[in-house]
Amino acid sequence: MNENVRQPEAPLSAQPALVLFSGGQDSATCLAWALSRFASVQTIGFDYGQRHAVELQCRANVRRAVAALRPDWERRLGADVLLGIDLFQQLADNALTAADMPIEGGSAGGVPNTFVPGRNLIFILHAAAWAYQRGVRHLVLGVCQTDSSGYPDCRDDSVKALQVAMNLGMDSRYTLHAPLMFLDKAATWQLAEELGGKALVDVILEESHTCYEGERGQRFAWGYGCGACPACLLRRRGYEAYVRRRAASDQDAGAATPDLEKDV
Numbered sequence: 001m002n003e004n005v006r007q008p009e010a011p012l013s014a015q016p017a018l019v020l021f022s023g024g025q026d027s028a029t030c031l032a033w034a035l036s037r038f039a040s041v042q043t044i045g046f047d048y049g050q051r052h053a054v055e056l057q058c059r060a061n062v063r064r065a066v067a068a069l070r071p072d073w074e075r076r077l078g079a080d081v082l083l084g085i086d087l088f089q090q091l092a093d094n095a096l097t098a099a100d101m102p103i104e105g106g107s108a109g110g111v112p113n114t115f116v117p118g119r120n121l122i123f124i125l126h127a128a129a130w131a132y133q134r135g136v137r138h139l140v141l142g143v144c145q146t147d148s149s150g151y152p153d154c155r156d157d158s159v160k161a162l163q164v165a166m167n168l169g170m171d172s173r174y175t176l177h178a179p180l181m182f183l184d185k186a187a188t189w190q191l192a193e194e195l196g197g198k199a200l201v202d203v204i205l206e207e208s209h210t211c212y213e214g215e216r217g218q219r220f221a222w223g224y225g226c227g228a229c230p231a232c233l234l235r236r237r238g239y240e241a242y243v244r245r246r247a248a249s250d251q252d253a254g255a256a257t258p259d260l261e262k263d264v
Contacts (some may be wrong), residue, residue, distance in 0.1 A: 006229045016040045017177075018131050020123055021080070023059035024222075025235060026142035026180055028208045029188055031066050033179045035073040042078040042136070044127050048085045048119070053216025056082070058207060065203040068082040069196050091117065118154040121162060128166050128174055137174050144180040144188070147230020147234060156181050162238055169232040186245060193246075210235045 017034045021027045021043035034041045045059055059080070067077040120143055127139055143154040152158060163176045168225070180188055192200045204223070209216070211225035211232050218224065222239035225232035 007137075011036060014039050015138055016042070016078075016134075016136045017140055018127055018136045019043045019140040020127055021045050021059060021063070021115070023055045023062045023208060024069065024142070024210050025185075025204050025208050026144060026188060028062050028066060028204050029192045029195070030142045031177060032069075032073070032192065032200055033248060034177075035067070035070075035076050036195055039076060040078050040136065041076050043080045044121055044130060045082045046085050046126070047082055048087075050114075051212075054211075054214040054216055055209045058209040060206045062203070065207050066196070066200065069199050069203065081130065083130070085122065085126065110253065113248050118153060120151070121158070124159075124162055124176065125166065128170065128172075131174075132172065138177060139174060140177045140179070142180060144183060146182055146184045147188075147238065157212070165215070184241070185234055186241035189239055189242035190245070191199050205239075 015038060017038040017040070019027065019031050019034050019041060021031060021046060031041070031043065043059075043063060045056065047053075047056060050056075059082075063077065063080060067074045120141075124139065126140065131137070131139065141159065143159060145155045159176050159178055159181070163174060166172070166174050179191070183191065189201060189204075192204055196203075205221075206223070208223065209225075210223065212229040213226040215226040216224045218227065220227060220236065222236045225235065227233075227236070
């Protein structure tokens with residue numbers, strides 16, 4: 001063996017990963033992405049005083065349902081941890097932590113009032129600190145620059161800058177994976193199908209939660225929600241675009257249209 005040749009690190013599939021997991025569409029897709037690539041996967045969530053607890057209640061169901069889709073995913077899925085971070089209400093007023101504040105979309109060039117300043121940055125830092133002594137250096141994030149409602153802490157530059165800062169500040173070698181960064185919501189649905197077939201799409205439709213209002217009483221083709229808040233509108237538009245693209249692709253290939261739900 002030539003000792004001058006640098007030996008490769010352990011392959012990615014043999015390394016552990018930590019998924020920042022809210023129980024929504026994006027983090028559910030990222031969980032499947034991580035389970036298909038890493039030997040062991042843990043999840044971490046945050047109770048930060050959000051205006052409803054529905055997404056926290058959905059997390060366990062999403063984890064269980066995603067893992068059950070494949071025996072190797074079930075073997076790879078490890079423990080879940082929920083950290084309490086109650087400082088956001090002390091930092092700034094926003095509609096995600098103030099139940100009495102109406103949810104409003106952003107004006108032209110601005111961010112909506114659901115933006116919690118620094119939320120994703122703080123989540124990532126807490127996740128990295130938790131992972132530090134556990135030897136986990138791969139963090140998987142559901143952030144997306146393409147469909148982020150303009151949130152600046154979802155941008156690629158923000159994530160890359162934070163990775164550099166964490167590695168300097170903790171003298172470590174973290175890698176922040178953001179598989180959805182440049183995907184729109186339709187492409188995120190498509191990625192879910194590629195990872196786990198229609199079964200994973202169905203799990204995300206039925207079990208995941210996105211609605212800012214915490215509504216689970218009405219089931220649409222794209223999942224549960226109020227149907228009117230910015231998160232529901234984004235999810236609906238993405239799912240409808242996914243269905244159209246999928247139907248066009250099948251038509252081009254001369255195949256039958258898949259059995260995907262549509263609102264009537």
